[in-house]
Amino acid sequence: MRARPGRRPATWWRCGPRILCRVAGLCACLAVAAPVAAQPALPGAARSTLPVDGAAIEARFLRGLALLNGGQAAAAIPLFLDILAGDPTLVRVRLELARAYFAAEQWSRAREEFFAVLSTDLPEPARLRVLGFIRAIDARRGFDWDLSIGLVTLGERRRYDSDTVDLEIAGTVLPFTLERDTDTEPGLRVTGAARWRQGLTRVGATELVGFAGVDLDALEGPGARYDDITIGARTGVRFLGARSSVVAAAFGRSRHVAGDGFEDRFGLDLSFERRSAGGVSVFGAASWAVLDSAISDDRDGHAVAAQLGLRRSVGGRATLGAALRVEENRVAFDLEDYRDTELRVFGSYDAVRGITLRPELSLRYRDFRDPSPLFTASPNERAVQVALTVQKSDLFLGDGFSPFARVSHTRSRSDIDAYSYTESEVQIGLERRF
Structure with a gap:
């Protein structure tokens, strides 16, 4: 069962609709950045490799290249994306798109595009330059921000196999009916982040960069009943090598449900990435956090997590990856100790x-460490989730936002029917591209 908010007062602020306006305004302010000088073109083919029947495409490409080299990266990005919408295999166009994202300080987008082309047949000078761009992205300075807004359904989306749970009391098995909230209502999901970075020092080929940032993940409806808002802050240092990076950071995170404090987390994390010239990346992370519950003292404790994964670019237009993650919650409350x-x-x-597809498959096993002796069967969960995000990458609304839709379906099974459920979710919204 999902925990309900308690009576302890919120520790950071009283959540409400105004918080979304404040954060959106903060992100908008941080979006104002000084123009970035255009980066030199990548070495390799001096002539574009556009289709023979694409005179108009050639003209758009040259126009985009002129805008990019003239310091107007934001104006060049839609032109390159429009060309790739017709033929996503054009490596030269994708390289210039990555360079335009870089000049526009859209670091995550630039990194994605540079990483994708590493799996193509690039000349060695171009490949080395792409790796140099990726390293420069990791060593970037200044501010950047991301924002996504979508329509969702709030409330209890889970459909349980049963509302009755059998408990053994004094040798007798008795059925108990769980009273669950089954109401739903339309709402908004807002996710965003704002980050600042500053170079600190360099020792040989290793560079040290400091960073700090805030992030937001908020569900908000017409009232506060189903509000679920998490805000976090993180600061640390990044060690950069030629093809690797290591990050050490401290973080804090506060979650509020229905306007009341729910849980605070404070901890440390360590992560790394090692990439090859052929478009293969190995990554991992570990974290430790103290849990401070606003519900009850028996939910206080700590959490430890570790992750190891691999991803690679395929054919210059796709990426494929897998990651294994283990997380332990250690608290006194049996349904949260797993x-x-x-x-x-x-x-x-x-x-x-212009369609970008992002499929995902997740297999999860939840092992409760010390379940209640009243249960007549194991509450352990075995869950499968499939999800697909579809984005129209060449369509822009407002100031560089693209529409997307995400659908997900989860099936979780337990030996106790009252804890087996099916959950489906649909989200339609806008995501900032540049």
Whole structure:
């Protein structure tokens, strides 16, 4: 069962609709950045490799290249994306798109595109330059921000196999009926982040960069009944090598449900990435956090997590990856004292007509460490989730936002029917591209 909010007052703020306006305004302010000088073109083919029947495409490509080299990266990005919508295999266009994202300080987008082309047949000078761009992205300075807004259904989306649970009391098995909230209502999901980075020092080929940032994940409806808002802060240092990076950071996170404090987390994390010249990346992370519950003292404790994964680019237009994650919650409350083991397979594929597909498959096993002796069967959960995000990458609304839709379906099974459920979710919204 999901925990309900308690009576302890919120520790950071009283959540409400105004918080979304504040954060959106903060992200908008941080979006104002000084123009970035255009980066030199990548070495390799001096002539574009556009289709023979694409005179108009050639003209758009040259126009985009002129805008990019003239310091107008934001104006060049839609032109390159429009060309790739017709033929996602054009490596030269994708390289210039990555360079435009880089100049526009859209670091995550630039990194994705540079990483994708590593699996193509690039000349060695171009490959080395691409690796140099990826390293420069990791060593970036200044501010950047991301924002996503979508329509969702709030409330209890889970449909349980049963509302009756059998408990053994004094040698007698008695059925108990669980009273669950089954109402739903439309709402908004807002996710965003704002980050600042500053170079600190360099020792030989290793560079040290400091960073700090805040992030938001909020569900908010017409009232506060189903509000679920998490805000976090993180600061640390990044060690950069030629093809690797290591990050050490401290973080804090506060979650509020229905306007009341729910849980605070404070901890440390360590992560790394090692990439090859052929488009293969190995990554991992470990974290430790103290849990401070606003519900009850028996939910206080700590959490430990570790992750190891691999991803690679495929054909210059797709990525494929897998990650194994283990997380332990250690608290006194038996339904929150568990170990999660999750295998996630994910990918991204640029199809035609500007459609980007991001499928995901997740297998999770939840092992409750010390379940209540009243249960007549094991409450352990075995869950399978499939999800697909579809984005129209060449369509822009407002100031660089693209529409997307995400659907997911989860089936979780337990030996106790009252804890077996099916959950489906649909989200339609806008995501900032540049």
